[in-house]
Amino acid sequence: MTRISANRLRHAAQVYQQELTATLGFDRILEAVGIEPQILAEQNARVDLQREAAALETACEALDDxxxxxxxxxxxxxxxxxxxxxxxxxxxxxxxxxxxxxxxxxxxxxxxxxxxxxxxxxxxxxxxxxxxxxxxxxxxxxxxxxxxxxxxxxxxxxxxxxxxxxxxxxxxxxxxxxxxxxxxxxxxxxxxxxxxxxxxxxxxxxxxxxxxxxxxxxxxxxxxxQQQQGRTGLSAKVIKLVRSRLPGNLPSGDEVAKELCMTRRTLTRKLSDEGTNFKSLVETARCDLAKRLLLGTDSIAQVAFLLDFADQAAFSVAFKRWTGATPAVFRKAKS
Known part of the structure; x- marks a missing residue:
């Protein structure tokens, strides 16, 4: 996974430490998401984006805010x-x-x-x-x-x-x-x-x-x-491949692995190293396309079909899990 500057996370830690309701130290939050706490003391430190995101989510949970x-x-x-x-x-x-x-x-x-x-x-x-x-x-x-x-x-x-x-x-x-x-x-x-x-x-x-x-x-x-050419992570490649198949039938993990010239086990391991998995990336691709399709004229049932869901009900459940809103509420808000 591409690593980013730790400056944003360092700033979040400084704000967190000023919270009067904080009972859990930010170092414990970092440890919980797989970041070594001492990294924030290093001037040019870099962290994984996924772990930065997880640390912010965990901090909100720790503060119950x-x-x-x-x-x-x-x-x-x-x-x-x-x-x-x-x-x-x-x-x-x-x-x-x-x-x-x-x-x-x-x-x-x-x-x-x-x-x-x-x-x-x-x-x-x-x-x-x-x-x-x-x-x-x-x-x-x-x-x-x-x-x-x-x-x-x-x-x-x-x-x-x-x-x-x-x-x-x-x-x-x-x-x-x-x-x-x-x-x-x-x-x-x-x-x-x-x-x-x-x-x-x-x-x-x-x-x-x-x-x-x-x-x-x-x-x-x-x-x-000077940046390395073709440094796109495997996660981005998987999402791009899945998006190329939609609307239509979703490719399986085995099919994606084969197209990327690796075994399914290797695909799983490398995605895990990037802090994600195949199912999560498929949901990312489906969610993004669902939002675009719902802004068009297709019915919700048609969108469900285009995204390879068994029926409209299954799509509605998934969309609410992704965004917090049903497809109908989302479409109405954007109309």
């Missing part, structure tokens, strides 16, 4: 990364996020920014082929509210009101998050991200510096060129 992850995201400090410096040197917010799409892989190859909507009223969405939103919802909230806070920091005053979009189907919980962030939080969405104000991409960055930007871009391109 599902809002902790979002609060940790909202407490995000200013960063000192290539992207952070590029943001300061950019001409406008739109340029910042186009650079983020280009260079975020240098910080976290398993997450990316996608642009939804249009240039005048964009939504910046967080997506991953490895880590699905329904798998670790608290971790996704940590990232989304961190994105919200960083956008505020980058844009500065006068930017206008933003809102947060979540897959979460719990209206009461969304209301709690909205109160914390002091912004609108809308649930039962097909994406997890931040909706910018009208014209948000044109908002000028007051610290724009063309010369510095050119130097940073050159450095960023050099780093990208």
């Amino acid at each position: 599902p809002t902790f992850a979002a609060r940790a995201g909202l407490a995000t400090p200013g960063a000192k990364t290539l992207l952070a410096y590029l943001a300061q040197a950019s001409d406008n917010v739109g340029q910042v996020f186009r650079f983020a799409q280009r260079y975020y892989a240098l910080e976290d190859p398993d997450l990316r920014f996608d642009l939804d909507g249009d240039e005048s009223e964009p939504t910046i969405c967080l997506s991953s082929d490895i880590l699905s939103a329904h798998q670790f919802p608290r971790h996704r909230e940590f990232l989304v509210f961190g994105l919200y806070k960083r956008t505020q920091q980058i844009a500065g005053p006068g930017f206008g009101e933003m809102s947060v979009l979540l897959e979460c189907a719990d209206e009461e919980f969304c209301a709690r998050l909205a109160k914390l962030a002091e912004c609108e939080v809308t649930g039962v969405q097909a994406v997890n991200g931040v909706k910018l104000p009208v014209g948000g991409f044109e908002h000028e960055i007051t610290t724009s510096d063309a010369a510095l930007r050119a130097h940073l871009l050159k450095h960023g391109d050099e780093r990208l060129a």
Whole structure:
């Protein structure tokens, strides 16, 4: 599994240690998810994305407070990364996020920014082929509210009101998050991200510096060129293969292993090393496609058939397990 900087996890640990209700040390949380606690003391430490996500989920459970992850995201400090410096040197917010799409892989190859909507009223969405939103919802909230806070920091005053979009189907919980962030939080969405104000991409960055930007871009391109080609993890390859078969009959684990030129045992072992399994990846692919199909004109029964479910009831049960909402509720919310 690709390893990422431990900076986000280190920040979450600092916020956790300030919690008055914390009875379990963060080192115990790290141990529970397979992370050596001393790793956070190392300046250039790296951790697995799956384990970072599991640590955030476990912290929320330990505090018996599902809002902790979002609060940790909202407490995000200013960063000192290539992207952070590029943001300061950019001409406008739109340029910042186009650079983020280009260079975020240098910080976290398993997450990316996608642009939804249009240039005048964009939504910046967080997506991953490895880590699905329904798998670790608290971790996704940590990232989304961190994105919200960083956008505020980058844009500065006068930017206008933003809102947060979540897959979460719990209206009461969304209301709690909205109160914390002091912004609108809308649930039962097909994406997890931040909706910018009208014209948000044109908002000028007051610290724009063309010369510095050119130097940073050159450095960023050099780093990208140095990255190993074809470093895509096995998990991403499995998801891509499963998606290529949908809509239609789902491939079995044996079929996928054969197509990837390995035995089923090797496939299972390597996916386990990446912190996942074949069933979880199939559900990720099905869930993502289900949400896209439900936004179209196909009936729920047709969507169930296209995703290779035995019947509509089985699909509805699975979809609610994935997202917290039934297909009908999800479709109604998006209509």
